[in-house]
Amino acid sequence: MAEDSDGFRQCIEREFPALTRRPYLDTACIGIASRRAIRAVSDFAHSVQHCPEVSGTAQHSRLNEDRASARPLAARLIGADLSDIALVESTTHGLTVAAQALPLQAGDEVLMCDLEFIQMGLIWRQLSHTGIKVRVIPSGAGAITADMIREHLGPRVRVLAISSVQWTNGFRADMATLSQLCRERGIWLVVDAAQHLGAWPFNVKETPVDVLACGGHKWLNSPFGTGILYLSPEIRGRLHRPIAGFFAAHPPGRTWGESFTQPDLLPLREYEFTDDALAWEIGGTGNYPGAVGLAASLSVVLELQPHRIARHINELTDHLIEGLDRLGVEVVSPRAAHHRSGIVTFSVGPGAPDNAVMKHLLQAGIAVGVRYIAGVGGVRVSCHAFNSAQDVEQLLGALDAWVGRRVPRRAAHPKPLRGAGRTAEIASQRTLIDALDDDLMGLVAARALVSRGIQRSRLEMRGARTDLTREREVVERFHDRLGPSGTRLALLLLHMSNGHT
Template sequence: MDGTAMAAAVTHERAPRVESLARGQFPGLSGRTYLDTATIGLAPYSVGDAVNRLVEQVVTCPADSGTLHHQALGSMRDETRTTVARLVGARSEDIALTESSTHGLGVAAQAVPLAPGDRVLTTDLEFVQMGVVMAQLARTGVRVDVVGHEKGIVTLDAIRRQFTPDTRLVAISSVQWTTGFRIDLADLGQLCRDHGVWLLVDGAQHVGVMPMDVRETPVDILVSSGHKWLNSPFGMGFMYLAPGIRERLAMPMPGFFAAKPPLETWGQSFTRPETVPNMDFHFTRDGRAWEIGGTPNFPGAVALAAAAQLATRIGIGDIAAHSLALGDRLIEGLDRQGLEVVSPRDHGARSGIVTFHTGSAESDVATMEHLLASGIGVSVRYTSGIGGIRVSCHYFNDTEDIDALLDTLKT
């Protein structure tokens, strides 16, 4: 079953299981209704515990030397690649740990082989960082073509119509940040394959709440943050680089941890008098070659691993079903109140985001402020003329959260 089919298989019977596993894990829910994960997620207890264990290790330094201490921390971070790889059906060697999706998009845009005159296709619904990346590419002589949305939706036909013989890359969010529209990645990936076009996907609003399996969905590069639907609080995300493309990708200016040490480890190599700085470096072609390659963000890594482990234990299929069911309840309530639902209603095109409109951007902001004052966390988001009050339905939310929002809208 592919990701879209899994997400569409919604049963309300799953909700008690998801809530029993998740609700009590999030102290940030105490005394409030938090429906703003699309902005930043809440960290569960398990993340705090993992970071505390790391801090204890850093403070006490149980290893016999700094070298062994550093190696132990590095091994802990290596496990994070394995953990996040499981979320998307990848292998650990396909994963690079990044600071964020912003960082990943920048690295990816520089890695794909593009030349002046090549064309890149994106949409007018993207998060602003995608626009920053496109502007940088345009300065190198790359042509940027923008597909316009139709009431918050970008169709495959609209993308197909903009393909030209010079189109080399499609850069798109799998879930759009304002409306929550979720594109059919399987069909888009096949379209790109049929035309010999690279596919770069921003999964920041997708990974952690909707299923994705890169074994079934042809994606060349996927980037994701950790601080949204994965509920990891520190600057850490990841990038998936398909194994068949890495030989054709340009590598960033790497640090020495991306190079193969002369001996088994760099620690061992540093004990040898013949080690010199100006050696003949041989770099790995695993995903980690696209990391910074220096001393990394260890707290971010252990936090991301712990958060991803919780999501995996609950099950992304169950998380998606639960989130979509909450979205159904919200949409039904908004319909009863005569409010305009901006997000798609079809499960195959929806995500954990439900956006609604109260008549104007000004009234949306006023309504948001009313909700915030009532202890209900939401956001207002617009891009290219579409948007409204954005509500995030995640696995730690329940029907009482949705009902509290709907009741507050009446007052």
């Protein structure tokens, strides 16, 4: 167990170095990219500055292969087959594709609860012109159970649309029971897993669902505009197919690149489309850097292992809830272990009081948020793999200070409070500066690496090691943007890129 724990910590320290200096507890809003993901996207961006392949056709083929590298990792994460995974832009995109693909008819009903994220209701409401109706189940004390859902299952209910983890209070649904219930009743189970995957294990073989959508920019720590859509092989043959691009069709030749060279190729002909989930992708040129970043991010999650991440999160949320209880603060999130997630929400009073606490914590350099839906919510704290017990202690300490100041303050003591607030703000901004410096140093090292590769290529071509005309262009560009300081910076970068330190 010690080696297991050591490996977990080493991976976190290696991939998220900046977060060792700042309590970032807002992953439920947007995650923090790992060093591996940043490097993957940076390397990709550098590679497309010139065409490393023999032709544009070969280059485009390689880009498609790079994008496709995210699919097997996503499949492994949720226990699916490769053919079950489509790459989408976000959770919203995935749910929209699913809503349009399901074979629903006028009079069919979609069941959802009032805890859902705005987009869940928005998607289904926009299908009202087709005669599809949406029924909303009122949650009880911030929870939605199988018994509550069972009571609302009328004869016209065809879809249960639910978030496996709710976004305001972190309630984790009993997906195993809901899966069984839907399969017994012949109801489509559509799952929003945006607040689940990356923090908690989910296996579609063990817990069958029909559709699962998850953006990469939250708990998967890949904020680059790419997510995953799982479509069960049991349902794909019954789904409406989108108007897809040619990458979703089988090429007339061995590859599309080869097909384009055939004189008898025509734009209007019969095409055979794949039965894989990728048929529900756009089928054209995709978000290549996003998929590359997602693949790298998924590799980090798989290295850390979802069950170890969940165990670590459990320890942090236990510690946080105990601390909130000591402070006499209301815990809005569920306490039962089987309904807990990485989100712990607390409240000192709806509206202005909760927002005041959030502002206080932000000024102390602790990133949190405030979220409400249907009257449920408060100050939302997200505990993820890269967080530590020290992060939780820092939050509890700042909250303790706020609770202690809830009594009316005397007018004679405004300056120390303002000074303390300024000090905390400076500390927070310095943390950001440190993170930016880390990024700058990484970019300088990456630039030097690419530059030396160019130098080697020039020498292999029997050319000069450096191109003075090119170096002059670099200096001029830095000077135009940054003035005389830019000139000095450009000369220093060129000096370092030529192998000097």
